[in-house]
Amino acid sequence: MLNVNIIKKGIVIDHIKAGSGYKIFKELKLHRAEHSVALLKNVMSDKMNSKDLIKIENEIDLNLDILGIIAPDTTVNIIEEGNIVRKIAVPLPDKVKGTLSCKNPACVSTIENIENVEFTLVDSGNKKYKCEFCDSWTTL
Amino acid sequence: MLKGRSLIEPGDLSLEELQEIFELSEEIVETPAAFxxxxxxxILGSLFYEPSTRTRLSFEAAMYRLGGQVIGFSEASSSSVSKGESIGDTIKTIGCYADIAVMRHPKEGAPKLASKYANFPVINAGDGxxxxxxxxxxxxxxxxxxxxNFLNLKIGLCGDLKFGRTxxxxxxxxxxxxxVEFYFISPPELLIPEYIKAELEQKSYFETTELTEVLPELDILYMTRVQRERFISEEExxxxxxxxxxxKKKLNKAKKEMIVMHPLPRVSEIxxxxxxxxxxxYFDQARYGMFVRMALIMKLLGVEIDA
Structure with a gap:
């Protein structure tokens, strides 16, 4: 059994569907983090049989939209003095801003420098979002 | 209330607002001199980032017939866009001079982007x-x-139904x-897309490859151009x-009161x-296009005819 120490202050991203941990790690750019970060894969879980888990020993701003799109139903635990002080459930977001980019080459967002393009969820099963400018559907 | 709003897509207007525009258009058709x-x-800012003579002339004629004036450009190379100016900067600058703007742009969503920066109405004149x-x-x-009226009409749409934005x-x-019932008449290569049909009730449309088969049923026949390059095989x-x-021969099968529409330009399909x-x-249709643009400009500017 692999052991990773309890963190004193930071964030634990829990209940990640097994196999999605690395994608979240990468999308949140945690490989560039300067503090201690642990990615645990295939951890035994009563609820999910097997899950992934990320521990971050620091307070950072997390893009919860990315988490919601990659792995909805993930839980974010905020840790202080070794205890969970807050639990945040992360659902699949209805709208996201600045997280996705439009893949339609004819879209104006591909030539203009537009901050925070808004995408609206149109197909929750396939996690497809509609671009506010050209209406085409895209995924992360 | 339409005053101050932009028109980016047809769905921006409620049925009541459409009715308002059509009633005003009808008044203009009947007594154009009064307007x-x-x-x-x-002043209308006419921002055509790609050439579209027909639409541009229709808008500009509309503004002149209302007694207004027009400034702008008819292709991107003759504007500051060719120097790399952003859409936001262009529209904010036009806003210093014009009261309303119309924009044609090859990129999808460009007029919507412009409307976010503009504190005056922007009309989409086609975005890709x-x-x-x-x-x-x-x-x-x-x-x-x-x-x-629009109720209980049988509309045949014929030709390229796959790529036809119109x-x-x-x-x-x-x-x-x-x-309203739709008769989609097209070759198998150019069928109406599934996502369009998905929004219609199952019983409200009928698909066929033969124009003559459904022609006697129709109240309206909307023709579009079938382009050679859309076909996979030359034989087909x-x-x-x-x-x-x-x-003429085919038209003899149609009702006496049916109308034939076409967005123009026509090539050989009629x-x-x-x-x-x-x-x-179809030529009346082009004329009505100018009248409906006159009504739209008036509504978005909030100007009214003196009682």
Whole structure:
């Protein structure tokens, strides 16, 4: 059994569907983090049989939209003095801003420098979002 | 309230707002002289990032016939865009001079982006293959004036139904009215897309490859161009081409009161011999396009005719 120490202050991203941990790690750019970060894969879980888990020993701003799109139903635990002080459930977001980019080459967002393009969820099963400018559907 | 709003896609307007625009358009058609000074002192910014002579002239004629004036450019190379200016900066600058703007752009969503920066109305005059709401208004006004209402009409749409933006918008707009039935007439290569049909009730449409089969049923026939390059095989193109050309002989099968519409330009899909038939209304349609743009400009600027 692999052991990773309890963190004193930071964030634990829990209940990640097994196999999605690395994608979240990468999308949140945690490989560039300067503090201690642990990615645990295939951890035994009563609820999910097997899950992934990320521990971050620091307070950072997390893009919860990315988490919601990659792995909805993930839980974010905020840790202080070794205890969970807050639990945040992360659902699949209805709208996201600045997280996705439009893949339609004819879209104006591909030539203009537009901050925070808004995408609206149109197909929750396939996690497809509609671009506010050209209406085409895209995924992360 | 339409004053101060932008028009980016047909769905921006409620059925009541459309009705307001059509009623005003009808007044303008009946007494155009009464409107010749309502926009005196107002300026339309005409921002055409790609050439579109027909739409541009229709908008500019509309503004001049209301007594207003027009500034702008008719292709991107003659504007500061060629120096790399952003859409946001261009529209904010135009806002220093004009009261309302119309924008044609090859990129999808460009007019919507412009409207986010503008503190005055922006009208989408076509953004790539995306939206062209004033063409839809033109089509709807033609139906409103020549058929008196939108209810329970049987509309045949013939030709390229796969790539035709005009057809997609018209189907979406007409499906908002009760009892409308669509007859989609196209070769198998150019079928109406599934996502358009998905928004229609199952019993409200019928698909066929034969124009003559459904022609006697129709109240409206909306013709579009079938382009050679859309076909995979040359043989198939040659086989089907003639069946999508409307001529006098085929028109004899249609009702006396049916109307033939076309967004223009026409190439060969309607024989010139059809032009003399009173049912051929495509040139009236182009004229109504100017009147509906006059009404739209008035509504968005919030100007009214003196009582």
């Amino acid at each position: 010749k000074e309502v926009c005196k002192g107002k 293959g995306h939206q062209h709401p004033t063409q839809t208004l033109t089509d709807l006004l033609t139906i409103y004036l020549l058929k008196n 057809v997609h918008s018209l189907v979406k707009a007409m499906s908002r009215y009760h009892g 193109y040659l086989r089907l081409r003639d069946s999508y050309i409307l001529d 024989s010139e011999e059809v032009d003399a038939d009173p049912r051929a209304v």
